[in-house]
Amino acid sequence: MAQIEKKNxxxxxxxxxxxxxxxxxxxKRQEELELRRKQEEAARKKKLQQAEEExxxxxxxxxxxxxxxEREKARKQAEAARAxxxxxEQERERERERERQREERERERQAxxxxxxxxxxxxxxxxxxALQKELERAAKEKERRELEEKRRxxxxxxxxxxxxxxxxxxxxxxxxxxxxxxxxxxLPVSKALNTTITHSPALNVTVDIEHSAMKTPxxxxxxxxxxxxxxxxLNVTVDxxxxxxxxxITPKGKKVEVLVNPEDYGMDQNSDDSTDDESAPRKPIPxxxxxxxxxxxxxxxxxxxxxxxxxxGEVEQPKLExxxxxxKPRFFKRTSSAVWHSPPRMGAMPN
Numbered sequence: 001m002a003q004i005e006k007k008n009x010x011x012x013x014x015x016x017x018x019x020x021x022x023x024x025x026x027x028k029r030q031e032e033l034e035l036r037r038k039q040e041e042a043a044r045k046k047k048l049q050q051a052e053e054e055x056x057x058x059x060x061x062x063x064x065x066x067x068x069x070e071r072e073k074a075r076k077q078a079e080a081a082r083a084x085x086x087x088x089e090q091e092r093e094r095e096r097e098r099e100r101q102r103e104e105r106e107r108e109r110q111a112x113x114x115x116x117x118x119x120x121x122x123x124x125x126x127x128x129x130a131l132q133k134e135l136e137r138a139a140k141e142k143e144r145r146e147l148e149e150k151r152r153x154x155x156x157x158x159x160x161x162x163x164x165x166x167x168x169x170x171x172x173x174x175x176x177x178x179x180x181x182x183x184x185x186x187l188p189v190s191k192a193l194n195t196t197i198t199h200s201p202a203l204n205v206t207v208d209i210e211h212s213a214m215k216t217p218x219x220x221x222x223x224x225x226x227x228x229x230x231x232x233x234l235n236v237t238v239d240x241x242x243x244x245x246x247x248x249i250t251p252k253g254k255k256v257e258v259l260v261n262p263e264d265y266g267m268d269q270n271s272d273d274s275t276d277d278e279s280a281p282r283k284p285i286p287x288x289x290x291x292x293x294x295x296x297x298x299x300x301x302x303x304x305x306x307x308x309x310x311x312x313g314e315v316e317q318p319k320l321e322x323x324x325x326x327x328k329p330r331f332f333k334r335t336s337s338a339v340w341h342s343p344p345r346m347g348a349m350p351n
Contacts, residue, residue: 127302135295138285145284 288294 124303128299131298131302138290142285142290
């Protein structure tokens with residue numbers, strides 16, 4: 001029994017020793033685990049601290065970068081605002097310059113229009129004055145011609161009256177005088193009809209009839225009788241037409257009389273002051289070209305001309321495509337005998 005108890009005690013001691021050893025190993029393992037846990041916790045904390053530090057630095061960097069970007073953005077916005085303001089100011093300046101130039105052009109246009117209006121009024125006044133002077137000159141010219149015509153008619157009437165009185169006096173003197181030698185001579189039309197020339201009484205008066213007949217112009221029509229009173233003497237009658245020197249060598253036709261119509265001005269193709277001369281002066285102005293109605297019509301047409309567009313409409317611009325429908329080139333195109341649309345073949349190429 002003692003051995004069994006001793007054996008049991010030994011087993012119990014061994015078991016206790018094993019348990020102690022196990023507890024010691026477990027305690028040691030627990031300590032190691034605790035130490036490892038602490039180390040891991042410290043490492044984790046350190047790592048977390050490093051991560052937080054890194055995050056903080058990153059956030060600071062981001063904040064710094066963001067602040068820098070904000071400053072750059074603000075600077076750019078300020079520069080853009082300044083540039084925009086400068087551009088707006090330049091645009092306003094250009095607009096003011098354009099407005100000033102526009103006002104200057106408007107003032108120049110108004111001044112030019114005013115000058116043109118004044119010039120046009122001056123030209124119109126000058127034209128009206130020239131037209132008035134021309135009309136006054138034409139009226140004075142007409143009045144002068146009428147006065148000259150009246151004076152000429154009065155002078156002709158006076159000369160005719162004086163001639164008639166002289167003929168009456170000569171007829172009375174011839175009737176009261178004794179018979180005298182009378183010579184009847186046929187003279188041309190250019191001489192006065194039935195003109196009596198009285199000479200002083202003389203017997204030896206020689207009249208060169210042949211010489212006077214040879215000097216007679218040819219083709220002046222039929223001669224008329226002319227009586228020459230030579231005083232007392234023999235009556236001598238000479239018929240000039242029967243004289244051999246009285247015939248016309250080259251008879252001329254009758255002069256053509258042109259009927260002049262005072263209402264027809266008959267303007268020539270070149271009838272101006274340069275073509276007028278003393279032998280062919282300017283023709284008189286007809287009656288229909290004078291008067292107050294014509295003057296009023298001329299003034300009205302000058303100051304209020306006709307509107308041709310209302311009568312004929314707008315004139316269409318000519319189009320050459322419609323006028324010349326066929327297009328013919330001036331030069332022919334260059335041609336060639338070569339074939340350019342395909343490459344040469346190998347068989348056709350020379351060796």
